[in-house]
Amino acid sequence: MNAQNPMLGGLLRVVLLAIALGVATATMPAAEETKSPEETLRAYLEAMKSMDFGTAYDLSTKAMAQGKDRETWVVEMKYLFQLSEAKIFEFKIFPAKIKEEKAFVPNILTSQDKFLNQLAAPEYELYTLLREDGRWKVDRQTIVDPQDLATWFPGEG
Numbered sequence: 001m002n003a004q005n006p007m008l009g010g011l012l013r014v015v016l017l018a019i020a021l022g023v024a025t026a027t028m029p030a031a032e033e034t035k036s037p038e039e040t041l042r043a044y045l046e047a048m049k050s051m052d053f054g055t056a057y058d059l060s061t062k063a064m065a066q067g068k069d070r071e072t073w074v075v076e077m078k079y080l081f082q083l084s085e086a087k088i089f090e091f092k093i094f095p096a097k098i099k100e101e102k103a104f105v106p107n108i109l110t111s112q113d114k115f116l117n118q119l120a121a122p123e124y125e126l127y128t129l130l131r132e133d134g135r136w137k138v139d140r141q142t143i144v145d146p147q148d149l150a151t152w153f154p155g156e157g
Contacts, residue, residue: 037096037103037129040136045107049088053077061132061139084113089120094153101131106144106152124149124156 035043040059047055053074057065065073080086094106105127112120128140144152 035136037098037105037136038093040129041093041105041107041127041138042091044138045088045091045093045109049091051078051081059138061130061137064137064139084115086113087111096129103129103136104152105129108153108156124153126152 044056044059047053047059054070056077057070057073068076088109088111090110092108094108096103096105098104107125107127109123109125110120111117111123117123124144126142126144127138128142129136130139131137132139149156
C-alpha cells in the first residue's frame with residue numbers, strides 16, 4: 001500500500017467498508033426479519049400444506065416445536081400427517097391484531113384428516129405469533145369459540 005497517497009488510502013477504506021457491509025448484510029436474513037405476522041403465517045401454512053416441515057419448523061417458536069430439535073420435529077410431523085392422512089386444501093388469513101411482541105392472526109382453514117375432520121369443514125383458527133430471534137414466529141394455534149367469530153372474522157359465516 002502506498003502510504004504517500006492519501007486518496008488511495010481513502011479509496012481503500014471505502015472498498016474495505018463496502019466489503020464489510022456486504023458480508024454483514026449477506027449473513028442477515030432480511031426477508032425473514034421484515035415479514036409481517038400475516039406473511040409469516042402464510043409461509044407457515046404453505047409449508048404445512050406442501051409438507052415442507054423443515055420450513056414450518058423454522059417459522060415456529062421453540063415452544064410450538066415443543067423444544068424438539070429440527071430433525072426430530074420434522075420426522076414426527078411427517079409421521080402424524082401420514083398417519084392421519086391430513087391434507088390442507090386452503091386457508092384465508094385475516095389482518096393481525098398486534099400487541100407489542102405478540103400478534104393474533106385469524107385464519108379459516110379448510111383441511112381434512114381421517115380422525116377429526118373427515119368432511120373438510122372449515123375451521124376458524126386463531127394463531128398467536130411471538131417475536132423470537134428478531135422475527136415473527138408461530139407460537140400457538142387455537143380454535144375460535146363460536147361466540148367470538150364476529151370479533152375475529154368480521155363479515156364471515
